[in-house]
Amino acid sequence: MHAFRFESLTLPPEAEEMRRKVRAFLQEERDTGRYAAHRTSWSTFDPEFSKRAAKAGFIGMTWPKQYGGGEYSNLQRFVVTEEMLAAGAPGGAHWIADRQSGPQILKHGSERARQLILPKIAAGECYFGIGMSEPDSGSDLAAARTKADKVEGGWVINGTKIWTSNAHRVHYLIVLARTEPLSENRHAGLSQFIVDTSSEGIEIRPIMNLSGGHEFNEVFFKSCFVPDDMMIGKPGEGWTRVTGELAFERAGPDRFMSDIRLLVELVDKIGREPNERQAVEIGRLAAHFATLRRMSSSIAGLLERGESPVTEAALVKDVGTAFEREVPEMVRKLLPIEASLDDDDEYSQAMAHVLLHAPSFTIRGGTPEILRGMIARGLGLR
Numbered sequence: 001m002h003a004f005r006f007e008s009l010t011l012p013p014e015a016e017e018m019r020r021k022v023r024a025f026l027q028e029e030r031d032t033g034r035y036a037a038h039r040t041s042w043s044t045f046d047p048e049f050s051k052r053a054a055k056a057g058f059i060g061m062t063w064p065k066q067y068g069g070g071e072y073s074n075l076q077r078f079v080v081t082e083e084m085l086a087a088g089a090p091g092g093a094h095w096i097a098d099r100q101s102g103p104q105i106l107k108h109g110s111e112r113a114r115q116l117i118l119p120k121i122a123a124g125e126c127y128f129g130i131g132m133s134e135p136d137s138g139s140d141l142a143a144a145r146t147k148a149d150k151v152e153g154g155w156v157i158n159g160t161k162i163w164t165s166n167a168h169r170v171h172y173l174i175v176l177a178r179t180e181p182l183s184e185n186r187h188a189g190l191s192q193f194i195v196d197t198s199s200e201g202i203e204i205r206p207i208m209n210l211s212g213g214h215e216f217n218e219v220f221f222k223s224c225f226v227p228d229d230m231m232i233g234k235p236g237e238g239w240t241r242v243t244g245e246l247a248f249e250r251a252g253p254d255r256f257m258s259d260i261r262l263l264v265e266l267v268d269k270i271g272r273e274p275n276e277r278q279a280v281e282i283g284r285l286a287a288h289f290a291t292l293r294r295m296s297s298s299i300a301g302l303l304e305r306g307e308s309p310v311t312e313a314a315l316v317k318d319v320g321t322a323f324e325r326e327v328p329e330m331v332r333k334l335l336p337i338e339a340s341l342d343d344d345d346e347y348s349q350a351m352a353h354v355l356l357h358a359p360s361f362t363i364r365g366g367t368p369e370i371l372r373g374m375i376a377r378g379l380g381l382r
């Protein structure tokens with residue numbers, strides 16, 4: 001049976017140096033009033049913030065310089081990610097491109113796609129969305145029915161994607177489509193494509209979320225042409241490519257720090273003399289947080305060694321998002337307040353922001369049932 005190893009990792013001096021750099025950048029952003037940490041998070045879409053973060057060198061950090069990257073290590077990138085989250089920075093415009101689409105193109109895209117797209121992502125000017133889920137294919141991605149037919153010079157896509165975050169404001173989607181008819185091996189015959197959202201044959205319709213905001217979309221492809229060199233990998237490799245992309249998506253600190261600002265506000269509000277219950281619960285949450293951080297940084301170490309820790313990433317995503325869901329519940333018990341986005345009080349605002357988004361934390365990027373199935377398989381239990 002396979003056993004997990006989450007090796008302890010001591011961050012090297014250059015990672016700590018990077019921490020000082022990103023903290024100074026974020027401090028200046030807050031001091032000049034460019035964002036309000038208690039109301040924003042990694043999914044807040046703010047292109048101007050992304051452009052400034054890129055200028056400071058915080059996007060595409062690990063990529064080669066020839067594609068606009070900084071040639072930093074995964075550990076230096078890890079530090080920047082956790083500092084952005086701790087500061088509640090609004091990195092939503094570049095987040096997906098930096099976290100998964102760019103690395104996917106770098107690893108498996110054509111040379112033209114690399115040269116055309118990666119420098120723009122690293123400049124904070126090009127954003128991506130994820131075209132995986134379909135109306136009848138969310139958890140069961142292999143059931144995807146969107147299809148791509150071969151034509152001269154490329155492929156023609158027909159089908160529908162759903163829950164596509166930010167499709168209405170990103171430049172590209174990475175779309176999973178069937179390039180061969182469904183066969184007994186459901187994982188065969190799928191391929192991934194980089195689709196320009198300004199192409200002909202794409203219609204994007206909004207779906208409002210719980211807080212009344214427009215993040216989600218339904219995306220219709222009607223004979224949408226994609227050139228050959230915008231395929232990721234080779235025809236039929238889609239299943240391997242998409243599971244690799246999900247490993248980038250699941251292991252980072254964004255899977256346990258989405259509402260960390262609320263915890264910080266709670267600790268500030270309680271002050272230096274907590275009652276016994278408050279001390280016990282805050283201590284427990286802090287211990288969970290430290291464990292998650294160790295697991296996630298250990299995965300950054302595996303990535304640095306060129307490994308693809310798919311099962312470990314599923315574990316971090318499952319345990320991490322359960323932690324994120326627990327934070328508002330615990331906060332509500334320890335220091336009850338009337339939560340409102342319109343309140344002057346930052347704690348009340350932070351609570352309202354989290355309450356409206358927390359239900360999605362365990363769904364986006366894979367539900368607990370699916371992740372636990374993957375973990376069981378990784379452990380050789382099924």
Ligand SMILES: Cc1cc2nc3c(=O)[nH]c(=O)nc-3n(C[C@H](O)[C@H](O)[C@H](O)COP(=O)(O)OP(=O)(O)OC[C@H]3O[C@@H](n4cnc5c(N)ncnc54)[C@H](O)[C@@H]3O)c2cc1C
Nearest residue numbers: 130131132133138139163164165360363364365366367369
């Ligand atoms: C905030 C947010 C942002 C999102 N952004 C994107 C995006 O940008 N791009 C994108 O492609 N998708 C996106 N999604 C979609 C997300 O990935 C799916 O919602 C998720 O994978 C679940 O799929 P589903 O909604 O079809 O639910 P279903 O797959 O229908 O699942 C419904 C329930 O059944 C359970 N279930 C399903 N199969 C099994 C099984 N085999 N065994 C046990 N239980 C099972 C699930 O755990 C779940 O509880 C987003 C979702 C959210 C909430």
